[in-house]
Amino acid sequence: MANIKSAKKRVVIAERNRVHNVAKRSEMRTAVKKVINLCKAGDKEAAKVAFARAEVLLDRAATKGLIHINKAARHKSNLSKKIKALG
Structure with missing residues (x-):
């Protein structure tokens, strides 16, 4: 454990940030x-609505630096392909 006051504070802040990032x-x-799951079920309209929410979160x-930009782009691309395949 840290001995210096500022180091103790950083431990507390790091834990708070970790919990936030996990959530x-x-x-x-x-x-x-x-x-x-909606794509597997074949519900295209519900999948489009869910995709809009997922896109915002990605x-x-x-x-915010939680994931890499390219990872977000890859997820969005793959999800949109799945939705288009339902048509």
């Missing part, structure tokens, strides 16, 4: 899985 990452992954995660 945001989980929210993003859940949105992506929801789109995939972009926000990439902007």
Whole structure:
């Protein structure tokens, strides 16, 4: 454990940020899985609505540095391909 006051503070802040990041990452992954499951079920309209939400979450995660920009782009591309294949 840290001895210096500022180092102790950084430990607290790092833990707070970690918990926040875990929650945001989980929210993003859940949105992506929801789109995939709707595509498997064949519900194109619901998948489009869910994709719009997932797209926002992916972009926000990439902007905040939670995931890489290219990863967000890859996820969006793959999800849109799945939705278009339903047509």
